[in-house]
Amino acid sequence: MEEWTVKVNHSAVKKEKPKTDQLEFGRVFTDHMFIMDYSVPLGWHDPRIVPYEPLTIDPSAMTFHYGQSVFEGLKAYYTPEGDIHLFRPEKNLQRLNRSNDRLCIPPIDEAFILQAIKQLVYLDKEWIPTAEGTSLYIRPFIISTEPFIGVAPSHQYKLIVILSPVGAYYKEGINPVKIAVENQYVRTVKGGTGEAKTGGNYAASLKAQELCAQKGFTQVLWLDGLEKKYIEEVGSMNVFFKINGKVYTPALNGSILEGVTRNSVIQMLQYWNIPVIEEKLAIDDLYQAYLDETLEEAFGTGTAAVISPIGQLSWENKDLYINEGKTGKISKALYDTLTGIQYGREKDPFDWIEKVTKKNTVKQ
Incomplete structure (x- = not known):
């Protein structure tokens, strides 16, 4: 220094x-x-x-x-x-x-x-x-x-x-939010500036956000910019899904911002011996998990909101109600533990x- x-x-x-x-x-x-x-x-x-x-x-x-x-x-x-x-x-x-x-x-x-x-x-x-x-x-x-x-x-x-x-x-605070899957606009693509925190990424998101707000949704779920098939981020947050006992999050691919809260959530889940899988996650597979009743929770992570549970996803005129629109156990535990560490109410085993x-x- x-x-x-x-x-x-x-x-x-x-x-x-x-x-x-x-x-x-x-x-x-x-x-x-x-x-x-x-x-x-x-x-x-x-x-x-x-x-x-x-x-x-x-x-x-x-x-x-x-x-x-x-x-x-x-x-x-x-x-x-x-x-x-x-x-x-x-x-x-x-x-x-x-x-x-x-x-x-x-x-x-x-x-x-x-x-x-x-x-x-x-x-x-x-x-x-x-x-x-x-x-x-x-x-x-x-x-x-x-x-x-x-x-x-x-x-x-x-x-x-x-x-x-x-x-x-x-x-809404820690209460679940309503999210619309975005099919028309894209936030960024691999090779662009998606993995950087720069204003242009957020400017590019405003139109989709404005349209979804007019329909009563809190945020948009972004799909990849090339195939419009793979889940990337939710609004300006990273996103996680608990499916059949395992927690999935899109792998960092050059267009997804590597969130500090994302990294902390992964470490926390691993500390609790909950399996975390970072990989490509297709919206079709997520919908199938919903139909199979194995989609148990969904939540976004970021500095501003910490953990934002997702109670409803709207995709191609189909509404997915996750965990009956209630905050899930993992979402609540992560929020309580992370904020507990931040405010000094909980022990900090990670320094x-x-x-x-x-x-x-x-x-x-």
Whole structure:
């Protein structure tokens, strides 16, 4: 890790904090943000924490025109003892660098950025909500800022980290959601940017999401972009199915994002001696399992919602009601255990938790 000093410019005016029972996801932001710049002659430089405020960016900045940007999402949690926990933050920063590589963005120093995130979280720790199911969402992102109209990798970037106190991502919470299988639009294909966390993937999903919401569904289940046959993701989450006592999830194939929660769920299930199979899973086979009454549970996994049970799938005018539309035992156990570890209520046998203290932040 390189030796950097983070300059801190404290906000002179503290914003009013939202009431815990009125928290939405991603609507309110804390008093400060972290910024670091990149240029070809200097590399990454000038790390600083400043008051949260609008950015001033040239209209010709390349991020607006060619979409060269990446982001991550993780959370900070208050424990009953008053400790601050991060959940596997090193995995998010490793993935950020994989996204950087795919988008031709210079790599970051993962260890330093983790310390900078801890410093920012510690500075704004009063914003971490304490009510059940709430947390402080952490959004690191990188944008290309060189003022140039031309298709090429930028020579200038900004890395920014912002914080947002949040409640549940889905209004249903841990209750099952209704999902529509998407047959017309595709999210991405192997060789594209599906395994990177970049804004274009999400922009490509909006049309299908809008249409399914009009029909009363919470999200879409994406099929592969070539044959429209194999299950890939559900909305912006990885997806799992419990079939005849075994848990199946689509294998990573170059178009599926490798989720931190996905990885954690697989480890947790293996720890419980529940078989986990990562392979191609055809929608036809899933429907057959439903007809055979061996499809026992389905759920999505992601940082925002953690575990989102699926109670109904709609595919080609057929409705699949899974586990009678109720939250399954595995889904509930995973949610309770993962959130229990995150909030310090359960033991952490995997060493997943990073504590945020004044001592483990970077120099000022």
